[in-house]
Amino acid sequence: MHNFNQFLDYCESFYLPSHPDVLYPIQGLTRGEIAIATLKYLDLINSAPDLFSWGDGDSLDRERVRDIITESRAIADAEFASRPVKSLNFR
Numbered sequence: 001m002h003n004f005n006q007f008l009d010y011c012e013s014f015y016l017p018s019h020p021d022v023l024y025p026i027q028g029l030t031r032g033e034i035a036i037a038t039l040k041y042l043d044l045i046n047s048a049p050d051l052f053s054w055g056d057g058d059s060l061d062r063e064r065v066r067d068i069i070t071e072s073r074a075i076a077d078a079e080f081a082s083r084p085v086k087s088l089n090f091r
Contacts, residue, residue: 004035008034008035015029016034037065042054
């Protein structure tokens, strides 16, 4: 990949439900969510270069971004589920 947008396009073709050629759709996924996960991945590479390296936007990079998306969603779901219900009004 030569730039950020190309990598996002590549990830979209695998995971974005609205992409015409999607292979493994992730329900509700947006390009913005892919972009944020990609930036998190690039930060991870920068902070732990002995553990992670950029593979020029290859399948491993794409899969790691996917993993960040699914982990971020799991954390968000867990945080939402742990919030107490303040009140329900069934009138």
